[in-house]
Amino acid sequence: MPIPAPDQENLPAAVTIWEVGARDGLQNEQETVPVEVKIEFLRRLADAGLGVLEATSFVHPKWVPQLADATDLLDRLERAPGVRYPVLVPNERGFDRALEAGVAEIAIFASATESFSRRNLNRGLDEQFAMFDPVVRRAVDEGLSVRGYLSMCFGDPWEGPVPAEQVVAVGARLLEMGCDQLSLGDTIGVATPGQVEVLLGGFTAAGIGVDRLAVHFHDTYGQALANTYAALRLGVSTIDSSAGGLGGCPYAKSATGNLATEDLVWMLDGLGIRHGVDLAALVDTSVWMAGQLGRPSPSGVVRALGGAS
Structure with missing residues (x-):
C-alpha cells in the first residue's frame, strides 16, 4: 500500500x-572565533542554499566581545548573489556603523517584559521604544528593511508566564513604528504548541497577519520543532534557526540552544514544504563548525547524518 502524502492543508x-x-x-561563545572562521561559516551556509544569513551585530564590544569584529567581517565578506545579510543594531550608534558598512537590512531587539528590558537594555518596557524609534525611522528613510525581534514572548525567568495580550501590545507598537517583520522569540525555551496557537491567534485578532510574523524557538524543553509545526499550521512562513543548533540564552538554565536548522529542514522535507536548502551540505557545514568550536553539535540530524560530530 503506498504511503499517503502529508496533509498540506x-x-x-x-x-x-x-x-x-x-x-x-x-x-x-567564550573563546573568540576568528573572523576568518566566521566568514568561511557564512560562505558555507550560502553555498548550502540558505538565502537569509544574519551576519553579525553592531553592539558595543564591551557587551558582546565575540562580535567586536563586525566591521571587519562585513568589509571582508564576499556576499553571495541573491543572499540577504541582515545585521542586528542596538541603538543609533550601531545603526551608524551599519550604514557605513553598506547593509541593506537591520534588526532591533526588544523585550515583551519589564524585567528583561531592564536587564538587557537598562530601560523599562515603555522606555525601550524611545531608543528604537529614531533607529527605525532613520532606517525607513534610508530605504532599509527593519526586523523587530521580540524576546520573552512566552516566559520570563523573573516574571514567569507572559500574557499573550502583553506580547501582542508590544509587538503591535514595533510594527506601527515601522518594522516590516516581527520575530516572536521563545527566549528561554518554555513554550508549548498550545501557547503558540494562543499567541498567534492574539495577533490575528488584533488585525496583524501571520505574513508579518516569524518565530524563533529555543529547544530547552525539547519543544522547538513541535512549536514550529504549530506555527506552520497557522500559516507562519518565516522560521528562525541556527545551523547545528548553535547558541542559547544565558538566562535559561540548561538551554540547549536555538532550533537547529538541520532539524528544521528534515521536518520541512517530511512535510513537503519547499525551503531551498541542501541538507547534506548544511550538515557538512555544521560538522566543520563543531570542529572549529571543539565540541559536538546538539542537533539530532547532524549527529545522525554527520557521524560523531
Whole structure:
C-alpha cells in the first residue's frame, strides 16, 4: 500500500529560513572565533542554499566581545548573489556603523517584559521604544528593511508566564513604528504548541497577519520543532534557526540552544514544504563548525547524518 502524502492543508507551500547561526549562534561563545572562521561559516551556509544569513551585530564590544569584529567581517565578506545579510543594531550608534558598512537590512531587539528590558537594555518596557524609534525611522528613510525581534514572548525567568495580550501590545507598537517583520522569540525555551496557537491567534485578532510574523524557538524543553509545526499550521512562513543548533540564552538554565536548522529542514522535507536548502551540505557545514568550536553539535540530524560530530 503506498504511503499517503502529508496533509498540506493550512501549511505554507514554502518557507524562508532565517539563519541566525553566525550572529545569535556565536555571540555567547567564550573563546573568540576568528573572523576568518566566521566568514568561511557564512560562505558555507550560502553555498548550502540558505538565502537569509544574519551576519553579525553592531553592539558595543564591551557587551558582546565575540562580535567586536563586525566591521571587519562585513568589509571582508564576499556576499553571495541573491543572499540577504541582515545585521542586528542596538541603538543609533550601531545603526551608524551599519550604514557605513553598506547593509541593506537591520534588526532591533526588544523585550515583551519589564524585567528583561531592564536587564538587557537598562530601560523599562515603555522606555525601550524611545531608543528604537529614531533607529527605525532613520532606517525607513534610508530605504532599509527593519526586523523587530521580540524576546520573552512566552516566559520570563523573573516574571514567569507572559500574557499573550502583553506580547501582542508590544509587538503591535514595533510594527506601527515601522518594522516590516516581527520575530516572536521563545527566549528561554518554555513554550508549548498550545501557547503558540494562543499567541498567534492574539495577533490575528488584533488585525496583524501571520505574513508579518516569524518565530524563533529555543529547544530547552525539547519543544522547538513541535512549536514550529504549530506555527506552520497557522500559516507562519518565516522560521528562525541556527545551523547545528548553535547558541542559547544565558538566562535559561540548561538551554540547549536555538532550533537547529538541520532539524528544521528534515521536518520541512517530511512535510513537503519547499525551503531551498541542501541538507547534506548544511550538515557538512555544521560538522566543520563543531570542529572549529571543539565540541559536538546538539542537533539530532547532524549527529545522525554527520557521524560523531
